[in-house]
Amino acid sequence: MTEQFRTTQGSRVDRSKAINFTFNGKNYKGVEGDTLASALIANGVHLVGRSFKTHRPRGILTCGSEEPNAIIQLETGPRSEPNLRATQVELYEGLSAKSVNCWPSVNFDIAAVNAIAGRIFVAGFYYKTFMKPSSLWMTVWEPAIRRMAGLGVLPREKDPDTYDHMNEFCEVMVVGSGPAGLSAALAAGRTGARVVLCDEHPEFGGTLLNTKEIIDGKPAQEWVKTAVAELEAMDNVRLLKRANAFGYYDHNYITVHERRTDHFGPGAKPELTRQRIWHFRSKQVVLATGSHERPLVFADNDRPGTMLAAAGQTYANRYGALPGRRGVVFTNNDSAYSVAIDLVDAGMDIPTVVDLREVVDGDLPNTARKKGIEVITGSGIVATLGRKRVKGVEIATVSSDGSQVTGTKRKIDCDTILSSGGWSPAVHLFSQSIGKLRYDEEKVCFVPNVSSQNERTVGACKGSFDLQSALDEGAAAGAAAAKDTGFGKGKAPASPKALVVEEKPIKAYWVVPTDHPVGQGKRKHFVDFQHDVTAADIMLAAREGMHSVEHMKRYTTTGMATDQGKLSNVNGLAILSSQLEKAIPKVGTTTFRPPYTPVNFGALAGRGINGDLADPVRRTPMYSWHLENGATFEPVGQWQRAWYYPKAGEDMHAAVTRETAALRDGVGILDASTLGKIDIQGKDAAKFLNLIYTNAWLKLPVGMCRYGFMLKEDGMVFDDGVTSRLGENHFHMTTTTGGAAGVLDWLEEYLQTEWPDLEVYCTSVTEEWSTLSIGGPKARQLLEELAPDMDFSNENFPFMAWRDGVVAGVDARVFRISFTGDLSYEINVRNWHGLHLWKKCMELGEKYDITPYGTETMHVLRAEKGFVIVGQETDGTQTPQDLGMDWIVAKKKGDFVGRRSFIREDTARADRKQLVGLMTDNPKEVLTEGAQLTYERVNPTPAPMVGHVTSSYWSPNLDHSIAMALVKDGHNRMGQWIYAHDRGKVTKVKIVSPVFYDPKGERRDG
């Protein structure tokens, strides 16, 4: 038996095209145009999942993206996707899906779990049940909840699909393609402005596809067809369907998630990107996002077969799928009567509409009465029967204030309940745009009030629920939005005429009473279906002091599931406000945040998911040589730097031991091209350097270099590097690899905002030069061979000098500076000569056993000498004095950036954390970087921390571990023993000078 509930109606499905699919292991048939949910309903399947906490059976509640219950895992294998809403998944041949919330199976009841779970999951359960003992959280509670909740499974395989991003501009962006959105797009499109219309559904038309409205005397769907055809013919209009506008950010930046191929089935269109994120900047925005029907909160309102009224209408009208055989409609407003009428016309038995209002005399209710539907007023559903499917309801008169059942109960058999508690405008995007909401007492909903951006809200999203208003407001907004961007005269085209049946006012009624007071007895009034939050939970939260809606929300988890409370927010807020006896606007509303509906990570990552494109990679001209010669690489920012060069069988320790020895005994070569380089020119260049470095620069001779510290105004070290005077008004500055861009911005900041009178020009030249650092006792011999025309004698080319020359046949600047303590030269050549020079060095250096070394060896060598690395020894809270480098601060040159802060009380304190060396008692023990330090071995709790280890290495040259650390009052504590702590392990260490190797600097000149 298949599709017992399929009717001969259904305007948007093609019954001649059958589609086979599988749900929870069973085979079914649907038809073209179905969603998974509509096909299940056509097959009489309502039980689609289990609730998150209490494991109650749950059915399909809605027909759209707000669905909280029908959450499914689609397909298996690498293309499997968890947490999709069956109400949005379009049916395709061979589709296979299963419920996510159904361990061990959707039909299997676990009485024990239910009984326990009911007691565990009270309001605030995260804070009560699981707090003590905390050790149970990871081992017992978390896995148990996860398994019970079965929140879907992520595929383990690499995603085989591609995704992309598009950036686009437009004059008018229209979100939502119901009557208001289509009217807006038409009005704006006709002016010639660039218009984008997007809708999350597979077809344009919005609710007009679900209902039987009349426009200009004809079925509204004919008007939709004409409108879409006109839009399609406009070159200036971009139409995006299956495209969910999920984020509305500053300055009309709107992100749209377009599902391009999912409806063909997984992998069916390999030539297309599967999904796309659009990034729109729109000058004007029209929000026509419609509204969501609210469920009524009544006893056991979660039985499968309970559905929102308009969803039932949609399944019947649009898909030709009857929600059941016999249904009771439960409402507090007139809109549900059109549902009852349509369902009767579709062949369903609707014996009764139960209305909470005492007086029901609108045109729609009267039409329903004429169809033979009994209308019971002043009454509510006070109990539901059935477990895995509704079997009936008990109705009774209820007091107008919601406090109690006043009449005797009457039972009505039915398999479906269609409930309508009114309509909540889908103000999510409006709210994301920082628009302010207002509570409308008459319409019983929040509506947009004050816009924060260039935006207009129209139609149901504005609380204008009748069709004529939607058409009129859309046309007016579309025309006005276009005019504001310079298109058209702002006059709205005449709207078509809708057949409008006037509706009588809704009655606010937040919790329908039952036999027992809410929260007592076994009946539950669900507010948030996806997170299993009941009215009783919210009342308890209020009693326990959660008076702010934000507190209540977090305490009960209302609205925090993947549906973001689209159905539950207003009900939850209203229940809280009743408890607090405050008006709803006084309690406020929660903030909506992106995304409107979940967006998968693949789409967000775009092509960056495929590795290489995730982030730019910067490589030096010698990268290919490093690669060919077995280097391992270390990312430094976006740069890929050679880390070490292991020979066959060597691990890092062995390679670094060999590399460090080569540098101290022979000659080593390092690719230092990533160092930041800034060319500084202008007649005030020296004066400028004098202001931004701590030391004196005016008298530095041309041909000489100087090491300098830059500080921020708070006196703390910010960057360092060697700067060389190329000419009277020309300097070459180097910065740290990671700090280059920040330093350039910072130099420009001072030049442009503080000292615009200085004539100085800064240019980033990092990539212009390849830098090869050649160091070790044999470096001079190698340089003499590389550059026979240059004089490398100590007399003519002393330490901290630079010289122009020809090296290996190409123009070069050679700097005699050292980051290792040994004789060392840094050769800069134009970057296209870098590889040539490197190869030449390797060739001529072979007889000296020249050894390429990477950043690890560089770090060990500099640490042996106690040279700091900004960002490793410093974290923005160290002065030069803290680093023991008072010598670098000029005392007489006058003002420079940061100088005034040295005499601030805190900066001048003698017992600040200061840089020292540490030696372990056991020479083989290497401390952990980041280990915390204390003066004493045994400490009270909390222990008085006095610093931490900043650098720590094994030093092959010293045959001893070495470490640098920041220690409170460290400079006064030389020779003292303190203690390093690493996750329970305590190591005794001695405070020493950070200069471990060659303290007199005798190796510098070779």
Next chain:
Amino acid sequence: MLYIKCPFCGDRDETEYHYGGEAHIARPENPDELTDAEWAEYVFMRTNTKGVHRERWVHSDGCRRWFNVARNTVTNEIVSVYKTGEKPDLPEASTSKPAPAKKTSAKKKEGA
């Protein structure tokens, strides 16, 4: 993400810029003459404006010029962009104007 009009290049995404903090705080001419409190005022203290805030930005990935932006910190509306050295009077932020009062019924709320 903001959309900022560089006075030299035109409209660009926020990703091309870096934020530079509050504008129009000049570095003192003679820091040595200031008390610790006065110096701390310059180095550390900033207003925490709710409403239109004058601030500095630099077009790092474009012309590298610093300039000033007057931005409503509530709505992020940019009411003015101007060059360093200028300080124009600002137009009122359009989005910070109060909404026209809307009459709501004082009808007693019904329901539980």
